[in-house]
Structures are given as structure tokens and as C-alpha cells.
Amino acid sequence: MEVFISSDVDPSVGEAIEKTLNVAGEYWGLWWPVEYWVMGLEEKAGRDLVDQFCARRDARSQWDYDDCMEREAGPDDHSMMSYQRLGAKAVAAEQPSLSAGRNGTADWGIHRFASSLPWGLAGLFGIPGEEEVKTVLHEYWHAVQHSHILTLNRDKRDELLGPVWFVEGSAEYMSQYGLADLKSQGLLPEVPMGDWPFALEDQMENKLRIVDDALSGECKGRELTSITEYSDPCSYLGYDMGAWASAYLMNIAGNDVLLEQFYPDLESTGWQASFEKVAGMSLDQFNSEFMEFIGKSTEERMAILPVFPEDKKYENLAACRTVRLFAKDTNDLCQAKPEAQHHKAQGDKANCNHENEKDHSRHPTLATGVNKPVWPPAISQSSHK
Numbered sequence: 001m002e003v004f005i006s007s008d009v010d011p012s013v014g015e016a017i018e019k020t021l022n023v024a025g026e027y028w029g030l031w032w033p034v035e036y037w038v039m040g041l042e043e044k045a046g047r048d049l050v051d052q053f054c055a056r057r058d059a060r061s062q063w064d065y066d067d068c069m070e071r072e073a074g075p076d077d078h079s080m081m082s083y084q085r086l087g088a089k090a091v092a093a094e095q096p097s098l099s100a101g102r103n104g105t106a107d108w109g110i111h112r113f114a115s116s117l118p119w120g121l122a123g124l125f126g127i128p129g130e131e132e133v134k135t136v137l138h139e140y141w142h143a144v145q146h147s148h149i150l151t152l153n154r155d156k157r158d159e160l161l162g163p164v165w166f167v168e169g170s171a172e173y174m175s176q177y178g179l180a181d182l183k184s185q186g187l188l189p190e191v192p193m194g195d196w197p198f199a200l201e202d203q204m205e206n207k208l209r210i211v212d213d214a215l216s217g218e219c220k221g222r223e224l225t226s227i228t229e230y231s232d233p234c235s236y237l238g239y240d241m242g243a244w245a246s247a248y249l250m251n252i253a254g255n256d257v258l259l260e261q262f263y264p265d266l267e268s269t270g271w272q273a274s275f276e277k278v279a280g281m282s283l284d285q286f287n288s289e290f291m292e293f294i295g296k297s298t299e300e301r302m303a304i305l306p307v308f309p310e311d312k313k314y315e316n317l318a319a320c321r322t323v324r325l326f327a328k329d330t331n332d333l334c335q336a337k338p339e340a341q342h343h344k345a346q347g348d349k350a351n352c353n354h355e356n357e358k359d360h361s362r363h364p365t366l367a368t369g370v371n372k373p374v375w376p377p378a379i380s381q382s383s384h385k
Ligand SMILES: [Zn+2]
Pocket: 138, 139, 142, 168, 171, 352
């Protein structure tokens, strides 16, 4: 697990990311090599990091230095510099949007991630550091997903990854669940607390509000299995409704179903057949049952979530949460802050970029960290779009 940060980013940010990746590796199995590149706010420092990235690719005969610089230091969306620009723009607009993504690359035999500045780890905008830890877990789950697919054929990889609601929904739920589980075991790195609590229950309830709003508004009539593409204007439902679909699946099939049953069979069985096998029903049936479930009351839906013991240091924050308030700062925890404001500010958080690709019994049994990595697959080609 290697983390590379722009020189204008505080080293503690990189340390928290590295610790999170290592914890995730012990928790879900070690799927590596991972390179996690974190851009800051300054353009010059960002270009220096791109330079380091491209020199590394060139030295490994993966990508010609000039081609790499042209693309990664250029104006394209999802280039490395686009993450620097996004961070700088967010500061200018005082809107803490964040973007992170797994941008390949099976051809190089690595999991390569890029991220804009994780505000919560840098102690900015009052965002809880755990929000960013969750994002790192979300991204690492994508490494878990990709590591179970050995073919280098891009179309086949996309097909085996599954539809957006599954790819993103499972990454989102596994990261939320994983964070809550790891937190309850005291295994998370120390990160800034931020100005409001970060808890599974709140996060999942917030997703319900997003789903309910979407299904009664701009995404009216849409069903889970229709959310298959990132280009879909309702693709954000893949994250929020998809996370709930994962929670629903795990409520039926057990919290370790993905790591223990689904992924080991995936490449030989295919996405849909593997899903149907673990769900114990056809995909159509799962979709109908889930859509019926998602139409239920918040209380009924929340009842399927696992409950983790609270970490002691969060007791005050938890107390505030019960009255659904968000604090302005940690000295004034129960100062009212409209919830909608928080959600709006965080609205972009789940948007991963997928340029090159397009929770368990109490503890997943891969927690030993001794899994033999199957990654990287045999590398026979060196190419990059
Ligand atoms: Zn994602």
C-alpha cells in the first residue's frame, strides 16, 4: 500500500490514508499493490506530483513519460490535475465537494487511485475525518472487486463488475458497514472529529431521504435494476439505493456473503448467475422484493441494519445525533445546524470517477490479512488509453 501526497498537503493526511488502507487490507484481505495519489490545492505542487507519477510509470515501462504528462497534467476530466482543480475550485466556492476514484489499471497490475484533498483529514470545512476514511474504504472495496476479476479484456471486466447499482452500492455499504465495525473495535486511525458525528445509522437514513426524494421526483418510476450506467442522470441512486440493496442482500444472505460466496465464484459463473445464487432468487425477483421494501416506512427499513457498540469518545456526538442536530463546532455540539445544509455540502461526496472501468457476520473471515493475493493477473500487455 503506497500513498503519495502533493507537497502542499499535510503529511498527517497521507498517514491516515495509509493506515486506513492497511486496516482495510487486514479486514477485507490484502489486495494489492495499491497506489493512492492525493492532490492538494496548489497547481505547482500538483504538477510535481504528476511528474513523480509519470516518472514512475516510465521507469516501469508502463507508460511513456511525455504521453503520461500530456494526459495527467492536462485538462481532461479524471486526469490527475483535474483532482487538484476540483479541490481549488471547492475552496474558492466554499463548497467542499470531493472526488476520488479507482482509475485502473489492470494492465499495470496495480490498483491506482486518485483523490482530491480529503477535507476531513486536513481538518477543513468541519467535515469529520471519518467521512474521508469511509471514502478510502469505499475506494479500497473497488480494489477488492477488481482483484476478483483476472481477465484483462475490458468489456469482460465491466460485465463481471456488474451494474452501477451493485458496483457502487456494495462499495458504499461495505465502506459504511466496515467503518462502523472497525470503529467499534477501536481499529480506525486517529482523525479529526469534525463538527458533526459520522455514524452508520445517520448515513443510511440520509440515503433513504435521497432515495425517497428521487423516487418521488426526478427519478420517479425507476427501479433498482434500471440503474446500470454512470451516464444515467439517476446514477446517484446506484450509490444510495444500491447501498440499501446491499444491506437488503446481506440481511437475507449474511454479512460476509460478498467476500465468502459471491466473489470467489464470480469469474467462473458470471455476474448475474453469481448474484442470483447468493440472493437465492432471480434478479427480477430480488428487484421486485427490494422495491417493495424500499417503499416501506423509514423505521421498517432502518430495522434491517446491524447495530455496533458506540465508541466511547463519540458518546457526546451520539447524544446530539438523537435530536438530529449537527454541531457547528465540537465545543458547541448541540448548536442547531440544518441537516439539509450538511447533506447539500456533502452531496458530491459519493461521486467516484470510473474512467477506465467504467456487511457480514460480525467480522468477515478475511480479517487475518494472510490471503494469498491473486492480483496482479499475468501481465502481457502495456497499454493505456
Ligand atoms: Zn465508487
